[in-house]
Amino acid sequence: MAASESMTRSAEGEAARSRAAEFLLRRHYFRWPEALPWLIAIACFFVFPDRMTFGSQLLIMIMFALSLDLILGYAGIVTLGHAAFFGLGAYTVALASMKLGWTEPISGVFFGGAVAGLVGIVVGWFILRYRGLTLLMLTIAFAAMLQEGGNIRSDFTGGYDGLPGLTFDPLLGRFQYDLYGHTNYWYTLAALAVVFFVVRRIVYSPFGQALTGIRENVRRMHAIGSPVHRRLVTVYAISATIAGMAGALFTQTNAYVTLTVFDFDASAKVMVMLILGGTGRLYGAFLGAAVYMIFEDKLSKMSPTFWQFGIGLMLVLAVMFANRGLLGLGDKIRARLARWRAP
Amino acid sequence: MTAALDVKGLNRSFGALHVTRDVGLSLEKGARHALIGPNGAGKTTLVNLITGVLKPSSGNVLLNGEDITGWSQAERARRGLARTFQINQLFRGLTVLENLCMTIGERDSNCNNMWRSAGAKRAVIDEALDHLERLRLVDDALKLVRELPYGRQRLVEIAMALAQKPRVLLLDEPAAGVPSSETHLILDVVAALDPDIAVLIIEHDMDVVFRFAREITVLVQGAVFTTGTPDEIQRNEKVREVYLGQEHHHG
Numbered sequence: 092m093a094a095s096e097s098m099t100r101s102a103e104g105e106a107a108r109s110r111a112a113e114f115l116l117r118r119h120y121f122r123w124p125e126a127l128p129w130l131i132a133i134a135c136f137f138v139f140p141d142r143m144t145f146g147s148q149l150l151i152m153i154m155f156a157l158s159l160d161l162i163l164g165y166a167g168i169v170t171l172g173h174a175a176f177f178g179l180g181a182y183t184v185a186l187a188s189m190k191l192g193w194t195e196p197i198s199g200v201f202f203g204g205a206v207a208g209l210v211g212i213v214v215g216w217f218i219l220r221y222r223g224l225t226l227l228m229l230t231i232a233f234a235a236m237l238q239e240g241g242n243i244r245s246d247f248t249g250g251y252d253g254l255p256g257l258t259f260d261p262l263l264g265r266f267q268y269d270l271y272g273h274t275n276y277w278y279t280l281a282a283l284a285v286v287f288f289v290v291r292r293i294v295y296s297p298f299g300q301a302l303t304g305i306r307e308n309v310r311r312m313h314a315i316g317s318p319v320h321r322r323l324v325t326v327y328a329i330s331a332t333i334a335g336m337a338g339a340l341f342t343q344t345n346a347y348v349t350l351t352v353f354d355f356d357a358s359a360k361v362m363v364m365l366i367l368g369g370t371g372r373l374y375g376a377f378l379g380a381a382v383y384m385i386f387e388d389k390l391s392k393m394s395p396t397f398w399q400f401g402i403g404l405m406l407v408l409a410v411m412f413a414n415r416g417l418l419g420l421g422d423k424i425r426a427r428l429a430r431w432r433a434p
Numbered sequence: 435m436t437a438a439l440d441v442k443g444l445n446r447s448f449g450a451l452h453v454t455r456d457v458g459l460s461l462e463k464g465a466r467h468a469l470i471g472p473n474g475a476g477k478t479t480l481v482n483l484i485t486g487v488l489k490p491s492s493g494n495v496l497l498n499g500e501d502i503t504g505w506s507q508a509e510r511a512r513r514g515l516a517r518t519f520q521i522n523q524l525f526r527g528l529t530v531l532e533n534l535c536m537t538i539g540e541r542d543s544n545c546n547n548m549w550r551s552a553g554a555k556r557a558v559i560d561e562a563l564d565h566l567e568r569l570r571l572v573d574d575a576l577k578l579v580r581e582l583p584y585g586r587q588r589l590v591e592i593a594m595a596l597a598q599k600p601r602v603l604l605l606d607e608p609a610a611g612v613p614s615s616e617t618h619l620i621l622d623v624v625a626a627l628d629p630d631i632a633v634l635i636i637e638h639d640m641d642v643v644f645r646f647a648r649e650i651t652v653l654v655q656g657a658v659f660t661t662g663t664p665d666e667i668q669r670n671e672k673v674r675e676v677y678l679g680q681e682h683h684h685g
Contacts, residue, residue: 104572108563111531111575115553293548300552301545304536307525314485314523315598316511317540 119295128377132280136273144272147344149384150279151337154286156365156376158333163362164371165294166326167306168219172230173334174357175214175237176207180335181342181352182241183207185254194260200282200339207335208328215327219320222309231355238353253349257342268346275344282340286333291373293329302326303371367409369416378417436499438463438632439515439602444483444493453479454490455657461602461632468643469636471653472677477636478520480653481604484634485517486510497602512541516600518591520607520636526580530571530590533579534562537597565597569623585616592623603627605635609642621646644668652677 100108135146155177162168180203187193187202218229241248248254261267266274293299301322304312312319342348351357360383368379386405390398413420439461446454453476461467469477482488484495486507494503502510525533538558539545553559566572569589574582579590588608595603608624609617621642627633637643643650643664650667652659654676660667667673 100567104567107572107575108567111563111572112556112559114529114576115531115535115559116556118553119551292551295551295553296548297539297545297550297552297555298548300532300536300539303528304525304540307527308523310519311523311525311594312540313487313507314511314517314519315537315540315594316508317545318508322545 125374128374129284136276140273141271143276144344145384145388147272147275147279148341149381150276150283151340151344152361152364152380152384153377154279154283154337154340155334155361156368156380157283157287157290157373158330158337159361159365160370160373160376161290161293161302161333162326162330163365164375165299165306166302166323168323168327169223169227170230171227171355171358171362172232172234173330173361174353174355175230175234176211176331176334177338177341177357177361178234178237178241178350178352179207179210179331180204180338181348182248182338183335184339184342185257185348186248188257188259189254194258196259196262196278196343199259199343200336203339203342204332204336207338208332211328211331212324215324215331219323219327231358234353234355234358238350241350241353248350249348251350253347255347257346257348259343259346272344279340279344282336286336287373290333294373298322298325306371363406367406367416369418372418375416375418382417437461437496438465438498439484439634440494440496440499441480441484442494442496444480444495445491446479446483446488447491453656454483455655457493457653457656457658459634459651459658459661461634463601463632464629465632465634466646466648467632467634468647468650469634469653470638470640470643470650470677471659475653476656477653478606479656481517481606481634481636484604485515511598514599514601515604516595516598516602517604518595518606518608520610522584522587522591524579524587524590524594527578529576529578530566530582531559531562531575533590533594534565534597535559537594538562541598562597565593568596569593570619585612585619588612588620589623592620596627600631602632603634605633605637607636607638609637609639 132150136143139146159170159173162170183203183206184199187199193199193202214233218226218233221229242250262274262278268274301312301317304317305319305322309319338352341352364379364383365376366379367383368377369375383402387398387402390401409417415422437460439459441457441459444454444457445452457480469480471477479488483490486502486505490503494501496502497510497513497515502513525536528536535552535558538561539552544555544558563572563575566575569592571586571589571593574586579587582590588611592608605624609620612620624635624646635646647664649661650664651661652667652673659676660670660673662670
């Protein structure tokens, strides 16, 4: 029957078919605007050579926000405790350097990511049976427990005074860390590029598609035979790994870490950045983190006491006029312009 | 021959409310079985018990002779038990084509792959388009589901279930919410289903039921009132009293 159908298919039907197929076949292709954030990052090195320490911190926040986008934007897991994994990576690297003498930076980042990822599997397996507010509370509770645990053993973790003066080997055994943070900037940029490439592959893979399915309609996913819990735990662990790597880079570039990395504020901030930029589209993490951190930097210099008012105002405006983030606002403006040009 | 689907002594209570009472039901391969009954008779609850959305308080569900009572929804689905929902359950923010590809991807366990691009498997896209073509949905392939009129969304709902290549298909009021001018589209699809699939349909429209079904089960207050051929059901005075008489005068 299928054969006779295809034989009687009209030329028009054939065209509609190939149009539809082309869309999916080409969707994951790289498009030129995607080079833009990387070109800007490279240009920044030459335009603001004395702001590279800030630049590294920004790149690390982008990586952290990207890890959140994977679970929040794609799989629809709402969490206000993602700093737990950032902090795990940060402390893994710090303690490995202090207690074990593991001072090689690149393997340290992978080690930090691995520890965070393994914890992500265990925690995810328990908490991802729940959704909505229950899940939200559990993520907050987990981060708070880690922080409090670190506080109890402050002899080991340095508590809120932190572990200062950490040392790491020169990068690749050659590049020393300079006062201006130039080495760190290229180091974090390279790490972000690698992580971004992996995340991009994942979201365009069949697995990534299944994640959007879980976000869009979990009842249907169960009905078509998807192992939903396994998928969620898997992506949670991947996201935890990336958050841990970002935390590891944070410790290495600052040579210092305190328990504030586990703060509720840190979890909330990364979520605000992502939502500000736009969720579920990768580049929202870049734009959101950049806008937020640059605003924060400028405002805190303008008014050291009231700068948070400016951040609050920006968020209110974003919620009112760009409820799908700045990238969503961009889409809206482009659609308006297109309509205006073609009456 | 083992039945494609066998339901034995199924009970389910929500607290003191006994919603499903000792229900037994059997579908042979290729069955065309209708489940009718007044509102609140427990029809959708029964579908949820069969598909594993709910766990029964007691009783068993057998798929091709295998006891699946303890299985999850997803395990049942992968073994060939598919359903449509009374109210559409689709990926509304994705395109129609993506909805179908997702179903095929999960059916064939493609979705375990994290590295290959989703568009790289041409065979999946082609199969998805075949399913859409059969339901005349190719022109809507690239539209988001939420942009489609409800009647066409209903067709996507059915296309999804068929893309699972089920051996047993449960249709929960497939024409519900569809404007009457478009119901024939749905009914044609239902009438043209693969004769090997065992189909259980829940439907309120008696014209549809009597045209489609070779066997009918009447459910009243959670229990099987009677089971029989369309003729037997039509002639049964008691069925007329509890159900047919109230809503439709048929024949």
